[in-house]
Amino acid sequence: xxxxxxxxxxxxxxxxxxxxxxxxxxxxxxxxxxxxxxxxxxxxxxxxxxxxxxxxxxxxxxxxxxxxxxxxxxxxxxxxxxxxxxxxxxxxxxxxxxxxxxxxxxxxxxxxxxxxxxxxxxxxxxxxxx
Amino acid sequence: xxxxxxxxxxxxxxxxxxxxxxxxxxxxxxxxxxxxxxxxxxxxxxxxxxxxxxxxxxxxxxxxxxxxxxxxxxxxxxxxxxxxxxxxxxxxxxxxxxxxxxxxxxxxxx
Numbered sequence: 001x002x003x004x005x006x007x008x009x010x011x012x013x014x015x016x017x018x019x020x021x022x023x024x025x026x027x028x029x030x031x032x033x034x035x036x037x038x039x040x041x042x043x044x045x046x047x048x049x050x051x052x053x054x055x056x057x058x059x060x061x062x063x064x065x066x067x068x069x070x071x072x073x074x075x076x077x078x079x080x081x082x083x084x085x086x087x088x089x090x091x092x093x094x095x096x097x098x099x100x101x102x103x104x105x106x107x108x109x110x111x112x113x114x115x116x117x118x119x120x121x122x123x124x125x126x127x128x129x130x
Numbered sequence: 131x132x133x134x135x136x137x138x139x140x141x142x143x144x145x146x147x148x149x150x151x152x153x154x155x156x157x158x159x160x161x162x163x164x165x166x167x168x169x170x171x172x173x174x175x176x177x178x179x180x181x182x183x184x185x186x187x188x189x190x191x192x193x194x195x196x197x198x199x200x201x202x203x204x205x206x207x208x209x210x211x212x213x214x215x216x217x218x219x220x221x222x223x224x225x226x227x228x229x230x231x232x233x234x235x236x237x238x239x240x
Contacts, residue, residue, distance in 0.1 A: 035228070037175075044132055044234035045167070045175065045218050047226075059227050095174070113222035114181055116165040117229075120174040 002026040004034075004096050004121035011127045017084040020124045022096030029077040030054040032098050035117065036070065036081045040092040048094075051079055052103075086128045096121040133158060134219050134232035141238040147207040150235045152219030154200050158230050162222040164202040166195055169216045169234070178217070179204065206237075214239045 007021040022034060036048040049060035051070040058070045064083070072079040083090060097117040104112045135153040142148040152164065166179035177186050179195040182202070195204045202221075206213055219232040 037231075039169075044216075045169070045220075045231045046132075047229050047231060050228060061226060061228060100180070109224070109227055110222075113162045113224075115222065116177055116180040116220070117167075117175070118177060118186075120176075122174060 002098060002119045004098060004119055006094075006096060006121040006124045009125040009127070011129065012086050014086055014088060014128055014130055016086050016128075017082055018086060018126050019080055019082040020094050020096075020126070021078050021080050022121050023076075023078045024098065025077075027098075029074065031102055033103055034070075034072075034079045035097045035099070036068075036094060037097055037117075038092040038094045040089065043092075046092075048081070053079060083126075086126075088128050091126065091128045093123040093125050095123050132233035133223060133230035134221065136217075136219060136232035136235045138233065139236045139238065141240055142209050143240045144209055144211060146209050147205060148209060148237065149206075150204045150217055150219075150237070152202040152204070152232050154202075154221060154230075156200060157225045158200075158221040158223040159197065159202055160200040161224060164195070164197050165220045166193075166204050167218045167220065169218060171216070175218070209239055211239045213237060 003025045005023045030053050033050045035050045051058045053072045069082045098119040099115045100118040101115050103110045163181045167175045168178045169175040182197040183195050192208045216234045218234045223230040
């Protein structure tokens with residue numbers, strides 16, 4: 001059974017950075033992209049971006065470009081999401097999620113769009129407060 | 131502001147049928163399939179419907195969904211108190227090369 005295990009809760013000051021880890025198990029690490037989705041208090045789910053664990057390639061939602069970094073360590077099978085210049089409105093639960101199908105890329109664009117998240121991490125609460 | 135538009139709330143009494151709408155555009159729902167997730171605060175989101183109208187194993191047939199052009203809808207029949215949760219639509223969006231979500235609909239069972 002596929003699982004995603006995330007790191008624990010974090011408390012950060014405004015302006016700081018936070019790094020959240022996500023360790024997949026139950027499947028080959030490099031076979032599936034990992035996405036990051038967050039939910040702020042009282043708000044809906046917000047997609048942040050994805051990383052290709054095989055190549056390290058990334059793609060970020062416009063709202064996070066310039067502030068988010070996604071990396072992976074293939075030696076330990078873990079992906080990371082780092083968000084910098086934290087603000088109070090970055091307080092949220094951050095989830096990693098795995099798509100149900102492997103992606104096919106065509107000229108940098110994912111074409112396997114009939115896809116959904118079949119596995120989610122347990123969520124990591126990041127609190128930004130002075 | 132979410133890319134897909136859902137009503138913020140919906141309510142009905144036990145046993146009734148309720149529908150939740152989801153409106154998008156050509157770049158997302160118009161070109162790609164729609165998925166629905168259910169989320170109880172404090173837990174992990176769970177897949178409810180995939181590929182417009184398919185239910186994963188274990189999801190009750192009280193849940194159904196459809197898609198037409200750039201809109202989709204989720205229907206829940208025989209409403210039960212345990213259905214109280216937040217419901218999200220999602221679809222791939224070619225403009226962002228990633229998925230987009232609706233703002234979520236909080237379902238209250240009166």
